[in-house]
Amino acid sequence: MIKRLRKGHRLPVDAPEPVAGDPHGVDHWRLEYDVLERVGRQLRSVGDALARRAFRYDRRYILTLRRNESPGPMTLSKEGTVHEIRFAQEQWSEHRRFALLHDLTDCLRIADVTVFHDWHADRERDLRFHELKSNPRRREGVRLARTRTAAEALYAGGPLPGPDRARLVETGVPYATHLSALGDAFARAHRAGLKTMRVPGQRGLLALDIAAAGDRWGLPEAVRQFRSAYAALLRRTRLSGERVCFGSGDSAARNTLAPPWGIYPLQPAQCAGLIADVLVFSVTLSSDNFVEELRKTGLDAPGSCRTDPT
Structure with missing residues (x-):
């Protein structure tokens, strides 16, 4: 139109x-x-969560299969889409194998389908990447080569797909979060409209339940309350250096490296609220503390870093 x-x-x-x-x-x-x-x-953010669960939250698969351009909108008007759906249905009806369509996700951009052959929890999972062709005469040389490169990177230590020849490296650095505090903040925001709290590591957290805030104050006053609470939070946190900020608003399926909201250890309604931007949060921390934490893990970091606090 x-x-x-x-x-x-x-x-x-x-x-x-x-x-x-x-x-x-x-x-x-x-x-x-x-x-x-x-x-x-x-x-697609829900699809990303499904993909991570299917891969048992092993980030190597996401880091490898994300290295391509976005496939664009998924539509049944494309013959290839219908062929992929039929293939997935046949895998389950004929072999009882779960087939994950990559176009349902944002983070899986290499190959068309992953078929999981082994679902036993105590064994190494057997899975296969498939590059499907609805027309047998059509040549798929580049796409098939990219899929083979991805498989070699995962299972043989080869370079990742892409011109930079990057490789997967185990850092040994544990991934630690304070997501229990986020869940608590949302529970309180559901009752009060919004909630601020300090988080270990010189961080300030603000959680907003848009529906609850609108019911309590009305939208114009809710915006004023948000800004006032954020300013008070920064004063209490006493951040040094520059402010490094992250906001959750309108971020679903925008960054293939970011864990999707659907796998966050929160209540299902809270995960759905984050996906639909009914719940939003903002985390602000000190650049000095951030740089120091990077240096502790052996990563070289500049003496200061700047971000847009908005």
Whole structure:
């Protein structure tokens, strides 16, 4: 619709109706497009969580299979998509094997499907990457070569796909978080609208339940309360150096390296709230403390770092 209206063409007789606004207005169709893009990312965020669970949270698979361009929107109008779905259904109905379609995710961008042959918890999982062709005559040389490179990187220590020839390296650094504090902050924000707290490591956490805050104050006053609470949190935390900030808003399926909200050890409703941006949080920490923690692990870091606090 956007392309037709930009060219001055008339709308077709069977044109769909936008949810709101004039169907002849380009801006109203842009809103439809933005909503479609956002819902697509939210669903793919769920797919990312499914992928990590299927791979037993082994980040090597994500780090390897993410190294390609995004496949774009998934649509049943493509013959390849229908072929992949049929293949996954046959794997289960005929062999009782779970087949994960990569286009359902944002983080799996190499190969079309992963088939899990072995589901025993006490054994090494046997899985296969498949590059499918709906047309047997079609050549898939580049895609097939990329899939083989990914398999060699995972199982033979070869270079990762891509021009930089990177390789997987075990750092030995444990991954520690304070996610229990985040769950507690959301539980309190559900009752009070928002909650701030200090987190170990000279960090400040602000959690916001948009629905609860709107019911309590109304949206304009909720925004003012948010800003006031954030300023008070920074004063209490007494951050040194520059401020390093991370906000959760509108981040579902935007970064293939980031763990998806669906695998966070929170209540299911809280995970869903993060995916849909009904719940949001912001973490602010000291650049001095951040640099010091990097140096403790043996990573060289600059003496200062700057980020946009917004």
